Amino acid sequence: MDTLKNILIVDDERFVTDTLEGFFRSKGYRIFKAEDGQACLNIIKNEKLDLVLLDIKLPRVDGIEILKLLHKDYPSVKVIIMTAYDMEYKAVVDSIGCDAFFVKPLLIDELTGKVEELLAQDKAIFRNTEENPEVVPYPPKKPLSSFPEKMLPKARLLIVSPRSLISDLLKDFFAQRPICNGIYEVVETGLEQLDYIKKFKPDIILLDVALVGMLGEFGLTLMNMPQPPKEIILFGDPAATWEEAETLIKRGTKFIQMPLDLHDKTASVKDTIERLNNAVKEVCLKYQLFA
Amino acid sequence: MTEIRELFHKIGNLHNKISVGAGVTKVELKRKFKDNPIPSEIENAISRLTDLEKTAVEASKDLRQLKDMVYIRMGIDTSKPRK
DSSP states (O other): OOOOOEEEEEOSOHHHHHHHHHHHHHTTOEEEEESSHHHHHHHHHHSOOSEEEEOSSOSSSOHHHHHHHHHHHOTTSEEEEEESOTTTTHHHHHHHOOSEEEESSOOHHHHHHHHHHHHHOSSOOOOOOSSOTTSOOOOOSSOSOOOSSSSOBOEEEEEEOSOHHHHHHHHHHHHTSTTEEEEEEESSOOHHHHHHHHHHOOSEEEEEGGGTTSOHHHHHHHHTSSSOOSEEEEEEOTTSSHHHHHHHHHTTOEEEEOOSSTTOTTSOHHHHHHHHHHHHHHHHHHTTOBO | OOOHHHHHHHHHHHHHHHHHHHHHHHHHHHHHTTTSOOOHHHHHHHHHHHHHHHHHHHHHHHHHHHHHHHHHHBOTTTOSBOO
16 A cells, blocks of 8 residues: 655745755655646646645745635645745635644744644644744634534634733634634734735724724724724723723724733633623624624 | 835745755755764754754844835835835
């Protein structure tokens, strides 16, 4: 029986495909390579692949289209995204799903470790990012659970918080909920992020009050996007930049109180997150955001 | 003229070539000597390759900061100042 694992390497830089080809072949894998999207598609259709190392920016057919195809028609094939466009495609890839996301420049030890890990297991997993901050966690390809209802409330969520601990908590929570139809997390409000957010088209923004009044051009652009969010839900501590937040609340913006100090025993963070979840659900029902 | 987005992408790819080239060569050298003591000149070469990998990553981080600074002032697809 043929036990060699088949890996397809897709990158528009021949140096990279050639170098990785020699490297992984010497480790005992069967290697296919493609330098454009069309060649990649041909290999996907004709070969039984175990893993694809996929660049996003490719001539002819881009990596996002290929990722969608792999996700839909070849769910057992593991996919590692490797891109120089770290944040630009993050939200889009996030909404489709992949097994690992590497930001170039690639470190060969980390890449090898991930390839070996994925090929050694049967199921996609959440990855531990503590050892490698360049590897971004993604939801598994299939939802962890599903609601019995036929019509599921679903929303594309944008989390904006300067507190990475909070935004990571929320991201981890919502990424595993059926209500989440894509998620994007913003810790720094750089203008570069706006391009990604415009492409992501969030339905709901979960906005930390700590940032209200400090969003400036970033906030204005968010509100004036061609497809603006249906609603903003504020969360955080009333002590933070409260005047500006109050103005928003008077206009009807929801506010979910959350302690700034996560060790504050007087208010349960878990409870706050659950209330945020309910608020998201209400917005879905209000605007009929269903799967 | 190359647009800013393309230019940054090209520089990112150059960093990637450096890190992949250095990283793979480093691992292959280690593998070559895995059953024998590594000569000191090879040890030094491996150390320099590791430095090169790290340098590419550092350069890439600086490039990202530079991108943020430039993108505030210029359109990434127009290469013209933002109004």
